[in-house]
Amino acid sequence: MKVTNWCRKLRVTLVAAGICVPGVAFAQNIPLGDPSFEAYTVPAIGYAYSNEYRPTSAWVDDLDNPPGYTQDDGASNWLYNAAYAEDDTNSRRASPRTGTQAMHGLANYNAQETGAVFEANKTYSFTIWSQNDEILDNANGLFTYVFDGTIPFSDANALSSQLTTDINQRQPGMTAAQSQANWTEVTLRHHVRAGAPEIGHPVGVGFFARRDTSVDDASLRVDPIENFLMFIEVNTTTGQVTIKNQTGAPVNIDYYEILSNDGNGNSLNATSWNSFQDPGSNPAGFPSGTGVGDGWEESGGVDSGVLAESYLTGSSAVPHSTSTGISLGAAFRPGFAQNLVFQYGQLGASVNPDGDFNADGVVNAADYPAWRKLDGTPGGYDDFVANFGASAAPAGPSTLIKGFVRYVPGPGGGGGVPEPSTVLLVGMGLASLALGGRRQNNEI
């Protein structure tokens, strides 16, 4: 617990010092065309449709969707400037976040292909800021997309997409400056695992803005995939399999599975797999079940095609570590096909129990004065009594996350490519120096 806290604090310090932006070692921005919707200057009327802003702006109206659609015909999301945002006192638009212009939705797509290509083991984060109109008289919301530039863009064949509706509204009476500070950051991530079909293809990004929603300031960043997903490291010589969490925070899980060829393969070794059910060398917080769901227990169907286990009545935290991981023994059969998929059931952030009125994650005597001060209701008191002694627990049910698999050659073997962990360690070393000796005793 303390180690985790320390780790998080260190990260915060590092980030603040600019030494460690998560994934800084490999993070890079991919430039977008017309990222802030300033390339084309709207005429005096204050707004312009795609028949005007194209081709000056890189944001192509509707790109390839639907088939046969005529691009740049004017029926499009529209650019507007700061003056126009304030123009209609009864229904003001979001004041441009930066510069003097932003894009307003008209239930249409805008998309563009970048000069970059997808690379394996990277995560592409498309970020765009968003704000809703002062008057919500139509639909509001924003779809964002990452797509493969070699495949005609459409909602259906996007590589990743999401709908965001939790977007700040320009509240009635807000000044332009207040609206400028009122934008919501929307980020869509797309993970490219080794062997993904889009590798080598141009990266495309796009959005679909509903009629009460504006966007501004798009950006696209690429990071190492391990900043976001857990993975298993598979030693192809020894067969050792290790779960690694380098996401920067503990990951709470109650389930994981390793599949070979979608469960039909034979690259796994169920016999030498050191499951959590096997009590041997379990890390802290990973109890072995006794058959009734009180700890980790293996699936009945494990074989050379699938290894899986789950924890019915609880969950376990995989700590962040750039150096070590959790060993699952020699679960891979050296020489067999490298066709593994690793997935895990991740729980949500910890939720404080009812009755925890001082919000310290546990219901105890200290919550009684807090109840009197903050709540005072009989129902609140009942919660306090009913949950006395309860502590915060990660929120279920778990979501199945597809992690990734990294194959490494045998002991001592290493490629010429430095592992991201090494670089991070260098950063952390610097930080420890800066922080003084007090923290040096701690391990990550």
Added chain:
Amino acid sequence: MKVTDLRRKLMASLVAGGMLAPGAVRAANLNENLVINGDFESVDPATTSAYNSPRILNWLGLNGFAYSHDGSSSNAGVVPDYADGADPPGAGHWYFSPNLGTPDKNDPGEFYQDINVAGGASGTAIAAGTAGFNVSAWMSSYLNDGDFSNVHLDFRNIGGTTLGTALLSDSDPGPSNVWNLNTATGAIPIGTTTVRLSVYGTATAGGPDGYTDNVDFQVTNVLPALSITIDRGTGAITLGNSTGSGEPISGYSITSAYEALTPANWRSITDNYDAGSPGPNQVDAVNDWSELTDASAHGDLSEADLESGNGAILANNRTVNLSAVGGNTWIKTPTEDLVFRYVSGGQVVDGVVLWVGNSGNSWEPGDLNTNGVINSADWVILRNNQHTDMSGLSLAEAYRLGDLTGDKLNNHADFAAFKELYEAANGGAGAFALMLSSIPEPSSMLLVLTSGLVAMPMRRSKSRK
């Protein structure tokens, strides 16, 4: 605690003894109209809505108001007649309009009465699985518009859970909608204690101007068709005739989209009760029947007299056991989807499907071994079958081995679903954290003891001051 238990037991025995049925006003007799003020003649002339319409008495939910067939008056004045067609026989003065009074009566449960059928002869017939119902009402609408009237029946058990519903709607909606008698019959589910009868209108333009008069609901001791009764506890299926008279049957099918039937556990007429199978329980002494079922599948049990097509006549009150010893002809799961049809006199008839056992409740999702509780025994079943090959199983079979999501796989999705059900049944997600955190670890127990020892002298020293 004990008092509560005692009270509950007392309640249960009173209910069982028919002495205390919740809300009972009288034992429900068979073959008589159980709707109070179903002709809407009892009104309160002093309480009125639009068009001087008086409020109808004895019904529950929203206030309902009446138009008048004959220009009768409330205290507010003369009430008009907007219904199309000649007045029904015994029309009286008043009829119900769902768009009088605010809000409109557009749905079941808005203007209704709860008819207690738990006691008396109706209760006996329902318990025996021989209770049918007849419902009828006269219906019309405003001039030539398409609005229409509905009578909705909601069969509820003692816990208020809906066991089945029935709907009677005007059969001549549209321009030619005049006062006409609409009727329906059906079976009352076993376990029903209350029938919530609602009257409402369905609007096609503007307000719901579907008018209703002379609502009649009766419980009968006959079913409208042959029935099958499925015992949730054993999975046994019984064919029965409670129609009040002999009923021809020359073939039948029992189907399940959930693949919950096991032909291997089926005692067919073909093999047991037809001309080739003489004995006291013989159904058809003349014809040989043929099984039409794919013995390796789980979707249906079907057989027929293909020889003559005449079949046999199943005598009134006759039952035929369609299950082999050991039952499980129906695979026990929460999904109760059996459909029973039979051929009678050359016509296909929708049969009655009755479910009994497990105290009138379907099995809880997650109770994989159907023993009434969701516990570690169910977990063991799910876990032992996690990631096993279920492609050769039926949906119902796969469910019993942990496939809660109906995809013939037992994987993370089923685990997550089961975990939620397990937590809900065993005290919620917090319960485990609570349980675990409230079991003192040896070290912390020691701490408690130590702190106790330290605290005591301190208190003593304080008191000395």
